[in-house]
Amino acid sequence: xxxxIWWLRRDLRLHDNPALRAAIDxxxxxxxxxxxxPDEEGEWGPGGAQRxxxxxxxxxxxxxxxxLDSRLIxxxxxxxxxxxxxxxxxNAGGVFWNRLYEPHATKRDTEIKEALREDGxxxxxxxxxxxxxxxxxxxxxxxxxxxxxxxxxxxxxGPAPAAPETAPRTMPTVSVWxxxxxxxxxxxxxxxxxxxxxxxxxxxxxxxxxxxxxxxxDNGLSQYHDKRDYPAVDGVSRLSPYLxxxxxxxxxxxxxxxxxxxxxxxxxxxxxFVRELGWREFAHHVLFYFPQTPDRPMDxxxxxxxxxxxxxxWLQAWQRGHTGIPIIDAGMRQLWQTxxxxxxxxxxxASFLVKNLRLDWRHGARxxxxxxxxxxxxxxxxGWQWSAGxxxxxxxxxxxxxxxxQGEKFDPDGGYVRAYVPEVRKLPPRYVHKPWALPxxxxxxxxFELGVSYPEPLVDLKASREEALAAFKALPGx
DNA sequence: TGAAATGTTGGGGCG
DNA sequence: ACGCCCCAACATTTC
Numbered sequence: 001x002x003x004x005i006w007w008l009r010r011d012l013r014l015h016d017n018p019a020l021r022a023a024i025d026x027x028x029x030x031x032x033x034x035x036x037x038p039d040e041e042g043e044w045g046p047g048g049a050q051r052x053x054x055x056x057x058x059x060x061x062x063x064x065x066x067x068l069d070s071r072l073i074x075x076x077x078x079x080x081x082x083x084x085x086x087x088x089x090x091n092a093g094g095v096f097w098n099r100l101y102e103p104h105a106t107k108r109d110t111e112i113k114e115a116l117r118e119d120g121x122x123x124x125x126x127x128x129x130x131x132x133x134x135x136x137x138x139x140x141x142x143x144x145x146x147x148x149x150x151x152x153x154x155x156x157x158g159p160a161p162a163a164p165e166t167a168p169r170t171m172p173t174v175s176v177w178x179x180x181x182x183x184x185x186x187x188x189x190x191x192x193x194x195x196x197x198x199x200x201x202x203x204x205x206x207x208x209x210x211x212x213x214x215x216x217x218d219n220g221l222s223q224y225h226d227k228r229d230y231p232a233v234d235g236v237s238r239l240s241p242y243l244x245x246x247x248x249x250x251x252x253x254x255x256x257x258x259x260x261x262x263x264x265x266x267x268x269x270x271x272x273f274v275r276e277l278g279w280r281e282f283a284h285h286v287l288f289y290f291p292q293t294p295d296r297p298m299d300x301x302x303x304x305x306x307x308x309x310x311x312x313x314w315l316q317a318w319q320r321g322h323t324g325i326p327i328i329d330a331g332m333r334q335l336w337q338t339x340x341x342x343x344x345x346x347x348x349x350a351s352f353l354v355k356n357l358r359l360d361w362r363h364g365a366r367x368x369x370x371x372x373x374x375x376x377x378x379x380x381x382x383g384w385q386w387s388a389g390x391x392x393x394x395x396x397x398x399x400x401x402x403x404x405x406q407g408e409k410f411d412p413d414g415g416y417v418r419a420y421v422p423e424v425r426k427l428p429p430r431y432v433h434k435p436w437a438l439p440x441x442x443x444x445x446x447x448f449e450l451g452v453s454y455p456e457p458l459v460d461l462k463a464s465r466e467e468a469l470a471a472f473k474a475l476p477g478x
Numbered sequence: 479t480g481a482a483a484t485g486t487t488g489g490g491g492c493g
Numbered sequence: 494a495c496g497c498c499c500c501a502a503c504a505t506t507t508c
Contacts, residue, residue, distance in 0.1 A: 395479075395480085398481090398508045399480050399508090401480065402481060402482090405480085462482095465481085
C-alpha cells in the first residue's frame with residue numbers, strides 16, 4: 001500500500017502500538033489522525049477533566065510526531081464521514097486502528113469497519129488497550145465471569161500477554177499532508193480555570209507516563225502492598241490516566257512490573273500491583289458482556305432499591321466536600337482540586353454517598369465521570385456498582401464503611417484530612433476525624449465552633465447506617 | 479477491599 | 494483463699 005491512515009483514539013502513544021506498527025510495515029506513508037466525536041459515545045463522552053487531559057495529550061503526541069517529521073491530523077464530527085473524506089483526499093488505501101471495548105465504541109467501530117471494507121478499503125483493528133481482550137476469557141460453561149478471582153486465574157493460566165514493542169525511531173514521510181483543524185477548535189479546555197489544579201498535579205502524555213512508570217517501579221513497587229491503602233502516603237502508582245488514554249501500554253507496565261518482582265523485596269508489592277492491572281482487565285470484561293451496567297444495576301433486585309430523593313443540597317454537599325465528615329470532605333476536595341482520588345478514599349466516599357446518604361450510585365458515577373482525569377467507563381462502572389452492592393463481585397450491601405473508623409485506620413495521624421480540610425487542621429489526632437466529639441473545653445481553647453468553623457455532619461452515621469440496612473432488608477427477593 | 483453486637487476468657491480489684 | 498464483679502481483649506455472629 002502506498003498510504004494508510006492510522007486512526008488514533010485512546011492509544012495516544014508511539015511505543016507498543018500495534019496499529020502503528022502494522023501501518024509502518026505495510027505502507028510507505030502513514031497519516032496519524034484523531035477524530036473528535038464525543039456524541040458517538042452516547043451519554044458517556046469524555047467528562048470535563050478528561051477533556052483537559054485529552055487536550056494536553058493530543059498536544060504532546062503532536063509534538064512527538066513532529067520530532068519525527070510527522071504530525072497529528074485533527075478532525076471532528078462523524079467518525080465514518082471524517083475517515084471517508086480523508087481516504088478520498090489522500091488517496092490512502094486503508095485505515096488501521098486499535099480497538100476500544102465500551103458498548104457504543106464497539107458498535108460504532110464494527111459499523112465503520114464494515115462500511116470501509118464495502119467501500120473497497122483496508123480496515124484493520126488491533127489490541128493495544130488490554131492484556132487480555134474480553135472475549136478471550138470464559139468459564140467452563142462458556143459464560144462470562146462475574147467474580148474476579150476465577151477470572152484472573154483464568155487469565156494467568158492462559159498464554160502470557162505479548163511482549164511490548166518499543167517506539168519506532170522514524171516515521172514514514174508523507175508527501176502531501178491533508179488539512180486538519182487546530183487543537184483549540186476542539187474546545188476541550190474547560191472555560192473556568194478549574195483546571196489549574198489539574199495542571200499542577202499532572203503532566204499528560206506518553207513521555208510523562210513512561211517516566212512515572214519508571215519512578216514507581218524504582219521507588220514505590222517494593223512498598224506498594226503495605227502503603228497503597230494510606231492516602232497521606234505516596235504509595236500508589238498514579239498510572240490510571242496514562243493507562244486510560246493509552247499513553248502507557250498495559251503490556252509495558254505488566255512486563256516491567258513482572259520483571260521487577262524478581263528483585264529482592266518486590267514480590268509482594270509486584271503481585272499486588274499486577275493484581276490491580278487485573279481488576280482493570282476484569283472491569284473491561286464485565287462491561288463488554290454486561291453493556292447496560294453503566295446505567296442499570298447488574299443485580300436486578302436493585303432496580304427496586306429505595307434511593308432517597310435528595311432532601312436538598314445533600315448531593316452538592318458531597319460533591320463540594322461540605323458534608324462535615326473530614327475524610328469525606330478531604331476526598332471530595334482532592335478530587336475537585338487534582339482530578340484524582342486515592343482508591344481507598346474512592347471507596348469511602350462512595351460508601352458514604354450510597355449507604356449513609358442513600359443517594360443513587362449513578363449520581364456518584366456521573367460526578368466522578370466529570371471530575372476524574374482517569375475516568376474510565378469500565379472501571380468507574382465497576383467501582384460504583386461494587387460500592388452499591390449491585391455489581392459483579394460486589395461488596396455485600398451490609399458491608400458499610402464507617403468513615404470515622406476508616407479515617408482512623410488509614411489516616412491515623414490525620415495528615416490527609418489536614419492537607420485538604422484546613423478547618424480541622426488544628427484539631428488533635430484524636431478528634432481530627434470526628435470534630436463533633438471535641439470536648440467543649442478544647443473547643444474554646446482552639447477557637448473551634450461546630451457549625452461555624454466547620455459544618456455539623458450531614459447525617460448521623462449510626463442512624464443512617466441502620467436506615468440503609470433496613471432498606472436493604474426490605475428489598476423483595478433478598 | 480466492614481462494623482457492630484454478642485459471646486468468651488482471664489486478670490485484677492475488692493469484700 | 495475465695496467468689497464476685499468489672500472490663501479489656503479477643504473471637505464469633507449478625508447485619
